[in-house]
C-alpha cells in the first residue's frame with residue numbers, strides 16, 4: 001500500500017483529471033477516497049465526509065451495498081460477457097430492458113444500451129436523425145438544445161450541451177445543432193412571476209423552430225432540471241409549454257434524465273415531476289447508482305416502430321451495449337430501490353424535510369436563492385441578498401465555500417457561486433440536520449472571509 005503523499009505524486013505525474021485545471025490540482029494535491037458506507041465516504045487520511053453530492057449525482061442507494069457486488073460477481077462467474085450484436089443477447093440484458101419499459105413513463109418501451117450518459121445522447125442524435133431520414137425527411141435533422149445545458153462529453157453530447165467552455169475546446173458544436181436560452185428565473189425573470197416567466201422561456205423554442213423552419217427541426221433536448229450549470233429548476237409552466245410546442249411542430253421531445261432519473265426528484269423520472277411526456281429519454285448514473293458504468297436511450301413506440309420496421313440495420317452500437325454484468329447490477333439496484341421504497345420515502349418524507357431545512361439556509365445573508373426539487377438543490381451565493389444578481393467576479397466565492405464545507409466534513413459541489421446538493425436518496429433526517437449545520441458553518445466562514 002502506498003502512502004497518501006506518494007499516491008498524490010503518482011497521480012500528478014500520470015493522471016489527467018476530467019474537468020480540472022490539472023496543473024493547479026497537482027499543486028493542491030488530489031484527495032484520495034478509499035471507502036464508502038451509506039451517505040459517507042472516507043479519504044486516505046481517515047477523514048469521514050458526508051457526501052451531499054452522491055458522488056456525481058449518481059450514488060442514489062448510497063455506498064457499500066454488498067448486494068450489488070454479489071450480483072456482479074454472480075454474473076461474472078456465470079457469463080462475464082457476451083455482445084448483443086450476433087443475433088443474440090443475455091438474460092439480464094433482456095430483463096433490464098423489460099424492467100425499464102415498466103418503469104419509464106408512457107410508451108417509452110424500447111431501450112438501446114450504452115456505457116454512459118454521453119453515449120446515450122450520441123445515440124439519440126444519430127437514431128433520431130435516422131428516424132426522420134427513413135421517413136423521407138432527411139432535412140429534418142436539426143437538434144435544439146439550451147445554452148449552458150449539459151449532455152455529456154463526447155462530440156455529440158458536448159455539442160447538444162451549451163457549455164461555452166466545452167465548445168471552445170475541439171471546435172464544437174458539430175453542424176445542425178442550435179441552442180436557446182435556458183430557463184433561469186433568478187437572473188433572467190425580471191418582474192415576471194416564475195410561472196409567467198416559464199411560458200416566456202419556453203416560447204423561445206417556438207421562435208427558434210419558426211426561425212429554422214419546422215421541416216428542419218428533428219428534436220428538442222433538455223434536462224428536466226439543468227444540473228451541471230447550477231441546478232436551474234424551471235417553473236412548473238415551462239415543460240408543459242415545451243411539450244405543446246413540440247407536438248404542434250412534430251418535433252421530438254427528448255428528456256435527458258441522466259441526473260433526474262431514478263428518484264432524484266422524488267419521482268422515478270424528472271418528466272413525471274414536471275408532468276410532461278417525452279418521446280425519447282436518456283438515462284445513466286442512478287440506473288446502477290454509479291456502481292458500474294451503464295447508460296441507455298429509450299424510445300417510444302412510434303420512434304421504435306420506425307427504427308425497427310423501416311430503419312434497416314442499425315449501424316450503431318458499442319462492444320458493451322447491454323453488458324450482462326452491468327445489467328445485473330442495474331437490476332439489483334432497481335430491486336433495492338423498489339423493495340425499500342426509496343423513491344416513495346423521498347417524496348413523502350425526507351425530501352419535504354430537506355426542503356424545509358434548505359429554505360432555512362436560504363435565510364443566510366450570503367444566499368440569494370435556495371432552490372430545491374426533491375433531492376436536488378442549489379444555494380445561489382450573492383453579493384447582496386436584496387438583489388437577484390451574481391458576484392461581479394462570477395465564480396470567485398463558490399470554490400471558497402466548497403472548501404469550507406470540506407473542512408467541515410461535507411461534500412457539496414460548487415458551480416460558479418452556486419452550492420449544489422444531490423445527496424444519496426437514503427439520507428436520513430439526522431443526516432439532513434448535519435448537512436444543515438455544516439453548510440451553515442461553511443456559509444458563515446465564507447461570509448467572514450468576504451468581510452475581512
Ligand code: PLP
Pocket residue numbers: 115116117118119121150151152153223227228256257258259284285295
Ligand atoms: N446528461 C446529463 C444531464 C449529465 O449530467 C451527464 C453527466 O453528468 C451526462 C449527460 C453525461 O453522462 P456521462 O458522464 O455518464 O457520460
